[in-house]
Amino acid sequence: MLIRKAQSKDLRAILDIMNEAILNTTSMYAYEVHTEATIRQWLIKKQSDKMPVFVCEMNTNVVAYSSFDTFRTCDAYKFSVENSIYVHKDFQGRGIGTQLLTTLIERAKKDGYHTIIAGIDASNAGSYHFHQQLGFHEVGRIRDVGYKFGKWLELVFMQLMLE
Incomplete structure (x- = not known):
C-alpha cells in the first residue's frame, strides 16, 4: 500500500471512485456524475488552493483518494477544513481509509x-x-438537509481538534 500525492494520471481512477459514490450511495449529496473535464478542474483548483489530494495505490492501481478543503469560505473559517475520503467498494475494510x-x-x-x-x-x-x-x-446533526434516492437525508457533523 502506497499513500502519495495525487497526479493527473490518477484522475480516471478518482473519477470512477467518485462517480460510484454519487450513483450508489449517500456519501455524496450529488446527483450528477463528474466528467474527466470536471475532475481535472477539481484537481487543478485543489492544487492552486494548496489543498491536498492523496491517493492509495495498490499494485499500481489507485483504489482510494482523500482530500480536505476549506470548511466555509468566510475568512474566520480559515483554520478549519473539511475532509473527504473515498475507498473503492472492493477495497474497504483493509485499513486504507485509516492510512x-x-x-x-x-x-x-x-x-x-x-x-x-x-x-x-x-x-x-x-x-x-x-x-x-x-x-x-x-x-451536530441537520435533519432533512438533503434529498436523494427518494428519501430525506440527515447530515452528521463530526470534529477533530488538532491542537
Missing part, C-alpha cells in the same frame, strides 16, 4: 489548521465509526 485520514490529519497539523470537520450521512454507520476511532466527536 489516508492519518495522512490528512498530519498534513492539516503541518499546515497550521485548528480543526477538521467531517460531514457524514447519518445512515453511513461505517464512516461514523471510522471517524470516531480516529478521535472525531459528533458535534
Whole structure:
C-alpha cells in the first residue's frame, strides 16, 4: 500500500471512485456524475488552493483518494477544513481509509489548521465509526438537509481538534 500525492494520471481512477459514490450511495449529496473535464478542474483548483489530494495505490492501481478543503469560505473559517475520503467498494475494510485520514490529519497539523470537520450521512454507520476511532466527536446533526434516492437525508457533523 502506497499513500502519495495525487497526479493527473490518477484522475480516471478518482473519477470512477467518485462517480460510484454519487450513483450508489449517500456519501455524496450529488446527483450528477463528474466528467474527466470536471475532475481535472477539481484537481487543478485543489492544487492552486494548496489543498491536498492523496491517493492509495495498490499494485499500481489507485483504489482510494482523500482530500480536505476549506470548511466555509468566510475568512474566520480559515483554520478549519473539511475532509473527504473515498475507498473503492472492493477495497474497504483493509485499513486504507485509516492510512489516508492519518495522512490528512498530519498534513492539516503541518499546515497550521485548528480543526477538521467531517460531514457524514447519518445512515453511513461505517464512516461514523471510522471517524470516531480516529478521535472525531459528533458535534451536530441537520435533519432533512438533503434529498436523494427518494428519501430525506440527515447530515452528521463530526470534529477533530488538532491542537
